[in-house]
Amino acid sequence: xxxxxxxxxxxxxxxxxxxxxxxxxxxxxxxxxxxxxxxxxxxxxxxxxxxxxxxxxxxxxxxxxxxxxxxxxxxxxxxxxxxxxxxxxxxxxxxxxxxxxxxxxxxxxxxxxxxxxxxxxxxxxxxxxxxxxxxxxxxxxxxxxxxxxxxxxxxxxxxxxxxxxxxxxxxxxxxxxxxxxxxxxxxxxxxxxxxxxxxxxxxxxxxxxxxxxxxxxxxxxxxxxxxxxxxxxxxxxxxxxxxxxxxxxxxxxxxxxxxxxxxxxxxxxxxxxxxxxxxxxxxxxxxxxxxxxxxxxxxxxxxxxxxxxxxxxxxxxxxxxxxxxxxxxxxxxxxxxxxxxxxxxxxxxxxxxxxxxxxxxxxxxxxxxxxxxxxxxxxxxxxxxxxxxxxxxxxxxxxxxxxxxxxxxxxxxxxxxxxxxxxx
Numbered sequence: 017x018x019x020x021x022x023x024x025x026x027x028x029x030x031x032x033x034x035x036x037x038x039x040x041x042x043x044x045x046x047x048x049x050x051x052x053x054x055x056x057x058x059x060x061x062x063x064x065x066x067x068x069x070x071x072x073x074x075x076x077x078x079x080x081x082x083x084x085x086x087x088x089x090x091x092x093x094x095x096x097x098x099x100x101x102x103x104x105x106x107x108x109x110x111x112x113x114x115x116x117x118x119x120x121x122x123x124x125x126x127x128x129x130x131x132x133x134x135x136x137x138x139x140x141x142x143x144x145x146x147x148x149x150x151x152x153x154x155x156x157x158x159x160x161x162x163x164x165x166x167x168x169x170x171x172x173x174x175x176x177x178x179x180x181x182x183x184x185x186x187x188x189x190x191x192x193x194x195x196x197x198x199x200x201x202x203x204x205x206x207x208x209x210x211x212x213x214x215x216x217x218x219x220x221x222x223x224x225x226x227x228x229x230x231x232x233x234x235x236x237x238x239x240x241x242x243x244x245x246x247x248x249x250x251x252x253x254x255x256x257x258x259x260x261x262x263x264x265x266x267x268x269x270x271x272x273x274x275x276x277x278x279x280x281x282x283x284x285x286x287x288x289x290x291x292x293x294x295x296x297x298x299x300x301x302x303x304x305x306x307x308x309x310x311x312x313x314x315x316x317x318x319x320x321x322x323x324x325x326x327x328x329x330x331x332x333x334x335x336x337x338x339x340x341x342x343x344x345x346x347x348x349x350x351x352x353x354x355x356x357x358x359x360x361x362x363x364x365x366x367x368x369x370x371x372x373x374x375x376x377x378x379x380x381x382x383x384x385x386x387x388x389x390x391x392x393x394x395x396x397x398x399x400x401x402x403x404x405x406x407x408x409x410x411x412x413x414x415x416x417x418x419x420x421x422x423x424x425x426x427x428x429x430x431x432x433x434x435x436x437x438x439x440x
Contacts (some may be wrong), residue, residue, distance in 0.1 A: 023054070024050075024051060024054025026054070027054040027057070027068075027072070028050065028051070028055065029075070030072065030075050030076045031155065034078055035047060035050075042137060042153070043153060045143075046150045049147075050151055056147055065326075065328040066268075066297060066328055068244075071214060071242065074212075076184050076185055076213070077183065077185055079113065079181065079187055080112075083116075084180065085119070087210070088109075088119055089119065091180070091209070092119065092176070094432070095176075095236070095432075096428050096429060097206065101421045101424055102425055105121075105173070106124070106174065107174035107176055108122065110159075110160075110178070111179075111180060112178070112180060112187050113157055113158055113177075113187025113215075114132070114157060114158045114187075115158050115160070119176075123162075123171075125168060125170045126163060126164050126201070127163035128160070128162060130158055130161060131156060131159035131161060131190040131191075132158035136192070138248075139220075140249075140250060140274075141153075141246070141248050142274075146246060148216055148218075148244050148246055151188065152188040152190060152216050153218075155188045156188045156189065156218070157189075158189060158190070159189040159190035159192070159217075160189075160191050162191075162193045162194070162201075163194045164195045164199040164201045164227075165196055166198055167198045167199060168200075169199070171201075172202040173202070174204050174205075175191070175203060176205075176207075177189065177205070177207045177215060178208055179209030179210070180209060181211030181238075183211075183212075184211075185211075185213045185214075186215075186216060187213065190217075191219040192222075193220070194224075195221075195222065195223050195228070196224045197224040198225075199224070200227065201230070202421075202422065203231045204234070204421070204422045204425065205231070205232065206234045207243060209238045211238055212238070213238065218247075218248075219247045220248050221247065221257065222249075223252060225254060225279070226253070226254045226255060227252075227255045228255070228258070229256070230422070231259040231260070232417055232423075232426065233245070233259070233260070233262070234264075234425065235264060235265055235266065236264045236429055237265040237266040237269070238266070239265060239294075239296075240267060241267065242267060243265075243266045243268075243269045243270075244269070244270045244272075245269075245271050245272065246274075247272065247274065249273065249275040249284070250275075250276045250278055251275065251279075252282060253279035253308075254279075255282050257283070258285040259285060259286055260287045260289075260416060260417045260418070261300065262288065262289050262290075262429075262430065263291070263292070264290075264291055264292075264429070264430060264433050266298075267295070268296075268297050269297070269298045270299040270328075271288065272301040273286050273303070273304075274302075274303045274305075275303070275304045275313075276304075277305065277311040278308055280309050280311065282308065283313070285314045285416070285418075286314075286331075287314070289317065289318045289319070289320075289414065290317075290319045290321075291319075291410065291430065292321050292322065292323075292327060294323045294325060295323065296323075296325045298326075298328065299327075299330070300317050300329050301330040302315060302331045302332065303332045303334065304334070305336065306335045306339035307336050307338065308339055309338060309340045309342070310341045311339065311342055312342075313333060313345070314344075314345050315345070316346075316347045316348075316349075316413065317329050317347070318348075318351075318410060318412070318413040319359055320406055320409065320410060321350060321353060321354075321357035323354055324354075325357055325358075326358040326359070326360065327350060327359045328361075329348040329378075330363075331362075332363075332366065335365075335368060335372055335374065336368055336369065337368040339369050339372070340370075340371045340372070342369060343372075343373045345374070345375055345376070346363050346376035347377050348361045348363065348377075350378075350380045350381075351382065352380060353402075353406075361378045363376035384405065391405075400436065403435070403436045406434075407430075407434075407436055410430070
């Protein structure tokens, strides 16, 4: 029997009404690329482990510009962003993809504008190659544009995205961050929400010479949502981009990073952790390109998978011919808590230089019986003992978060979703 091959346009049915209404030339160019490719399916190599079937189940309309402010404030409270360390941080809050000034406390020491006013798409992203980026370019309505001037230490900034959906919606924020020469920024992104929605953000990150960008993403979206984030980063000479993603929520999530080391002695860290259960699917994908000599990249991702959940790790390190003295490392570790849980790991090295130090590895295991016995023998209930061991496994991953406040906030949000005591 012949297989039924869908036309590319068939994958865009959930967005058809909005895409048909596009008239802007820049957006129509992205739309053309999108119509040629459609959204990816599992026949596309980069998506062989992750299905977008979630998007085909129902139309996803544009969210209303109005939202329930009390509900949004309650969600900020639930995430711990209005008390403790989080309460003192400047924050930019977006609700259903639009800036919410009444919920925000704008930072004073950065340049700030918004995509909704500038419609500046940037130059790092690739709508011709990346269908979800093309979808974002076609439908983006707002986003933060942050610039840290040369030599300025801008401290910490919270970038919060809330999805509040009474009906199935999609929103596609377009963010950009520029850290100029010798400047420094710690960006903490928190994603949460309620209801059924697609959150499809694109973020462009530029790190100039001798600049530092620490970037932490805490994803705890609605259990009935999809979060498909694509990030593009370029790092110049002696610049540092140190990132971490903590994946906890969403029925379907993908955190895809394209990082390019453009000049000697640049450095990038693309670390992360996922804790999934039920039928959740969480995908961490990265492409790190060494395009200059004497650069360093590090990636460590830990996964804890329960129920019938599935984790995906795809990490590619591309070393161009000019990139001699490259130092690249990848490690993916998974803890499977049930026989139905699954991890798909695909580390990849593509090397064209001959003087490099690159390696990758992967481990898969279960909870240690001896450690469980030790805790049980001292009167710790089984459920609590499991939680203690799981948190210890993930605590080593969270220790890679480069910012102390971000590390505390990540641990707090994980504790809200998965308390150490009692049942999950």
